[in-house]
Amino acid sequence: MSGLHLEFDVAGNNFVSAGSASDEVKKTLKMLGVDPVAVRKVAIAMYEGEINMVIHAGGGKASVDIDTDKVKIVLADEGPGIPDIALAMKDGYSTAPDAIRDLGFGAGMGLPNMKKYTDEMKIDSTVGVGTTVTMVVNLR
Amino acid sequence: MKIKEIVDTLEATVYYGEELMDVDIHSACASDMMSDVLAFVKDQALLISGLCNPQVVRTADMMDIRCIALVRGKQPTDDMLAIARQKEIAIISSDYRMYTACGLLYARGLQPGDSKV
Ligand SMILES: Nc1ncnc2c1ncn2[C@@H]1O[C@H](COP(=O)(O)OP(=O)(O)OP(=O)(O)O)[C@@H](O)[C@H]1O
Ligand SMILES: [Mg+2]
Numbered sequence: 001m002s003g004l005h006l007e008f009d010v011a012g013n014n015f016v017s018a019g020s021a022s023d024e025v026k027k028t029l030k031m032l033g034v035d036p037v038a039v040r041k042v043a044i045a046m047y048e049g050e051i052n053m054v055i056h057a058g059g060g061k062a063s064v065d066i067d068t069d070k071v072k073i074v075l076a077d078e079g080p081g082i083p084d085i086a087l088a089m090k091d092g093y094s095t096a097p098d099a100i101r102d103l104g105f106g107a108g109m110g111l112p113n114m115k116k117y118t119d120e121m122k123i124d125s126t127v128g129v130g131t132t133v134t135m136v137v138n139l140r
Numbered sequence: 141m142k143i144k145e146i147v148d149t150l151e152a153t154v155y156y157g158e159e160l161m162d163v164d165i166h167s168a169c170a171s172d173m174m175s176d177v178l179a180f181v182k183d184q185a186l187l188i189s190g191l192c193n194p195q196v197v198r199t200a201d202m203m204d205i206r207c208i209a210l211v212r213g214k215q216p217t218d219d220m221l222a223i224a225r226q227k228e229i230a231i232i233s234s235d236y237r238m239y240t241a242c243g244l245l246y247a248r249g250l251q252p253g254d255s256k257v
Contacts, residue, residue, distance in 0.1 A: 016219050019198035026202065036204070043202040044178050051174075051195070101173075104191040104199075109175035116179070 003067035004028070010050055010075075012059025015103060021062045022047040025073075029066065034139060041117040042071050042137045048110040049075040049133050055100050056080070057131060070119075073135045081127040088123075089115065141165050141250050143207050143230050146186060149244050150209060150234035155216050157230025163206050167253035170242050174199040182253035188245075190214060190238055197223040197231070206230065211238045 006028065008021035026043040030036075046062070053060040057079020065072040082088045089111050096106025115121050120136040144161035147154060154161075163184075170188035171177050177187060177199055186207045187200050192214040200208050201223070207230040210216065216224070216231045224231045234241055246252075 016194050019195065019202075022202065023198070040181060040202070040204060044181070047198065047202045048175065048178060103193060104172055104174045104189075104195055107173040107175045109173075109179055113175055113178050 003065050004032075006064045006066070008062040008064075010053050010059050010062055012054055012057065014054065014059075018051055018054040019047055022050050025064050025071075029071070032066065034071075038071075038137060038139050042073065045114045045117040045121075045135050045137065046073050046075075048114050049073070049135070051105060052110055052133075053077045053079070055096065055105055060130075067139075069139055071137045071139065073137075074132065075135075076130065076132040078130040081129055081131055082123065082125040083127050085123050085125060141245075141248065143232075145248070146207065146209060146245065146250075147232055149248050150232070150236055150241055152209060152232040152234040155231045155233060156221055156224045157207070157228075157232070160206065160228065160230040163230070165207060165250065167251045168242075168245060169253040170238060178203065180253055185253045186245075186250070188238065188241055192216065192220070194219045194223060196220065197227070197229060200229050201227045207232065209234060209241065211236055211241045 029039045057077035060077030063074045091112050092108040094106045094108035100106045118135040119138045122134045125131040165186045166184045167182040168186040172191045185205050187205045188209045197220050210233040213235045
């Protein structure tokens with residue numbers, strides 16, 4: 001089967017619209033009758049990544065490929081990049097300022113959550129150029 | 141425990157979800173940090189939070205959470221209510237503080253949604 005391809009612009013620093021791309025993907029997967037556990041994994045992982053683009057990178061682009069056997073999510077931004085990816089992946093590591101913490105983010109758990117809920121995850125990042133996070137959730 | 145029992149226990153005000161009062165809730169989690177909430181997934185859960193912004197509702201939706209209980213008398217914003225209506229997630233508000241709200245629900249038998257890390 002040829003898959004379904006979705007693309008979204010994720011606005012930076014807009015805290016009301018943040019999460020709407022993930023919401024669209026979740027709705028689409030539900031409509032396609034994908035197993036609810038897999039839908040939730042995709043939704044949570046993409047939402048964490050989408051929020052990261054909003055708060056750490058001034059926005060970016062999300063593209064999602066839905067196939068019968070897997071969902072692939074690519075989140076690409078032109079933000080500041082991540083200097084030390086291994087450190088960023090650590091539970092509790094966050095550079096979020098207090099203003100972001102007051103909004104309920106900055107526990108340093110987003111990237112670990114993304115890893116936990118996906119079957120594959122890869123981060124490509126160059127300081128001063130941007131970050132691309134690729135995640136795959138298997139559907140069977 | 142049905143949402144209406146949670147409302148009674150917390151002496152809460154219902155801002156959205158009168159028609160969801162009979163939904164059964166099996167577990168709960170409480171946090172002001174959304175990624176903390178997103179780390180533990182359980183079915184049919186309640187989210188107790190002192191945080192009051194649209195991302196609380198988004199977070200709940202990503203996790204298929206059916207009810208949000210705001211504590212310390214926080215009132216949901218219009219942005220929050222708009223998403224909640226669309227997603228059919230009840231939003232209630234209690235004057236109790238977080239610790240007390242959790243204690244009251246725990247004493248009534250509502251299970252935690254997570255286990256020890
Ligand atoms: N797209 C990105 N661009 C630049 N830096 C990023 C990006 N995503 C993550 N980071 C960096 O990695 C750190 C860890 O990210 P992670 O999502 O785990 O935690 P957080 O976003 O700070 O807090 P939380 O996700 O718990 O709300 C961030 O604080 C930030 O420094
Ligand atoms: Mg994050």
